[in-house]
Amino acid sequence: MRFSAATTAGRFLPQRWALRMRPLLGRIDAVLFTADERGEAGRMSLIAFSIRIVSAIIAFISQVLMARWMGSFEYGIFVLVWVTMVIVGNLACLGFHTSVIRFIPEYRERGMLAELRGIVLASRLFVLVASTAIAGLGALGVWLASPLIENYYVVPFILGVICLPMIAMGDLLQGLARANSWALFALSPTYLVRPVLILVFMAAMLAMHYVPDAKTAIFASIAATYVTTLGQLVGVTSRMDKKIPAGPIAVHFGQWFLVSLPIFLVESFFFLLTNADVLMVGAYLDPDDVAVYFATVKTLALVHFVYFAVKAGVAQRYAQFTHGEPERLAAFARETVSWTFWPSLLMALLVLALGEPMLVLFGPEFTAGYPLLFLLVFGVVARGAVGPCESLLTMSGNQNICAAVYAMTLALNIGLNVVLIPLFGLWGAAIATSLAMIFEAGALSFTVWRKLGIVMAIFVPAKKEIA
Numbered sequence: 034m035r036f037s038a039a040t041t042a043g044r045f046l047p048q049r050w051a052l053r054m055r056p057l058l059g060r061i062d063a064v065l066f067t068a069d070e071r072g073e074a075g076r077m078s079l080i081a082f083s084i085r086i087v088s089a090i091i092a093f094i095s096q097v098l099m100a101r102w103m104g105s106f107e108y109g110i111f112v113l114v115w116v117t118m119v120i121v122g123n124l125a126c127l128g129f130h131t132s133v134i135r136f137i138p139e140y141r142e143r144g145m146l147a148e149l150r151g152i153v154l155a156s157r158l159f160v161l162v163a164s165t166a167i168a169g170l171g172a173l174g175v176w177l178a179s180p181l182i183e184n185y186y187v188v189p190f191i192l193g194v195i196c197l198p199m200i201a202m203g204d205l206l207q208g209l210a211r212a213n214s215w216a217l218f219a220l221s222p223t224y225l226v227r228p229v230l231i232l233v234f235m236a237a238m239l240a241m242h243y244v245p246d247a248k249t250a251i252f253a254s255i256a257a258t259y260v261t262t263l264g265q266l267v268g269v270t271s272r273m274d275k276k277i278p279a280g281p282i283a284v285h286f287g288q289w290f291l292v293s294l295p296i297f298l299v300e301s302f303f304f305l306l307t308n309a310d311v312l313m314v315g316a317y318l319d320p321d322d323v324a325v326y327f328a329t330v331k332t333l334a335l336v337h338f339v340y341f342a343v344k345a346g347v348a349q350r351y352a353q354f355t356h357g358e359p360e361r362l363a364a365f366a367r368e369t370v371s372w373t374f375w376p377s378l379l380m381a382l383l384v385l386a387l388g389e390p391m392l393v394l395f396g397p398e399f400t401a402g403y404p405l406l407f408l409l410v411f412g413v414v415a416r417g418a419v420g421p422c423e424s425l426l427t428m429s430g431n432q433n434i435c436a437a438v439y440a441m442t443l444a445l446n447i448g449l450n451v452v453l454i455p456l457f458g459l460w461g462a463a464i465a466t467s468l469a470m471i472f473e474a475g476a477l478s479f480t481v482w483r484k485l486g487i488v489m490a491i492f493v494p495a496k497k498e499i500a
Contacts (some may be wrong), residue, residue, distance in 0.1 A: 080216035085338035088224035109320025110247035122200025125164035128297030130208035138211035164201035178309035194404040199262040222265040230257035302439030310466040313450040329402030344421040351428035372418035374491040379416030405463040412470025422477035442473040
């Protein structure tokens with residue numbers, strides 16, 4: 034006997050209320066218990082969204098405490114270094130953290146176990162070697178460019194590159210887990226365990242009378258990242274070994290690399306686009322301004338997480354439906370637009386209502402970022418209004434044109450930041466980011482329609498979709 038939301042409501046609520054709520058509760062039951070692909074994707078998205086909500090709360094509390102402990106100047110240094118490391122660590126996967134989501138379901142469906150074993154092994158070895166090499170080059174680059182960098186950034190950046198191999202490996206392990214629909218294994222380490230450990234290690238170091246500055250925070254982050262990733266490696270490897278029987282290994286690295294490279298470009302442009310505003314603020318303004326802007330962006334995290342949660346849950350199903358099921362792909366893709374837009378709109382209104390008291394927690398100077406929320410939220414909701422178009426294009430083999438769209442969007446974003454930040458400061462960064470996200474949403478939606486005949490827009494009817 035299992036739990037049913039509709040049955041429970043019928044037992045405990047007045048009949049009139051239960052009848053009105055039955056359609057909604059029936060949909061909840063379908064997401065929770067249906068055994069088909071739609072139900073599995075819905076459950077993964079729901080788990081991902083729940084994890085990201087809890088993560089947002091943890092990250093918010095963590096960042097508030099970090100800002101209080103360090104002050105806005107040192108906190109701004111830490112933020113710029115950590116955001117840079119997360120970006121470069123993600124890029125160091127060179128697209129393999131996403132391409133495995135495409136290849137693993139395909140190989141499993143076609144019974145190609147040798148290739149399945151090969152990509153699981155080769156992807157891990159490649160990402161570890163590539164990220165380690167990039168970390169070494171990064172440390173050397175910072176040291177050589179130190180005369181051109183503000184003194185307070187040099188040592189933190191050199192320390193930060195120590196995290197790169199484990200950040201990259203964590204992103205790859207997340208992709209392997211997502212390819213198997215292991216939502217908890219995919220998201221919990223990065224979004225729950227690591228931020229908690231950073232906070233715990235930071236608190237422990239302060240209790241041992243370390244100086245509350247950016248270098249101490251980076252040391253805490255290094256320890257937390259290594260502990261988290263190594264634990265995730267053990268867990269994912271154990272589950273993969275149980276699911277894939279031992280046998281011969283086939284490696285088609287050239288093919289995998291050629292597919293991963295354009296995906297790498299898509300992911301690079303997307304990740305840079307998501308974080309370019311923080312980096313540009315760091316390039317033009319002081320660490321105090323970086324701290325205020327980053328705190329404002331963090332306050333918007335609940336809205337962003339709707340999009341990322343749906344993306345995490347549906348990418349595998351997009352890949353599966355692409356192979357010979359265009360009608361199911363179109364219907365499912367249209368449905369995922371609703372999954373992103375309405376929760377994003379609701380969360381946006383909530384953040385606007387509570388944004389100022391949330392920013393006060395960082396410190397009184399951080400409330401300067403509250404008016405920026407009203408600009409930034411337009412871009413986030415625009416992205417939600419077209420759903421995970423990027424995942425649909427990537428999983429359907431249209432990653433090249435998707436990369437081109439993101440390249441144009443990133444160029445627009447950087448260009449607007451270069452012009453507007455010197456003129457308007459943080460307002461310039463917010464205007465540039467919001468306009469770029471609106472352009473991104475429109476361009477991706479148009480590209481999906483042109484390439485796949487699927488209308489990915491919340492208020493546009495689907496009458497022009499191909500059968």
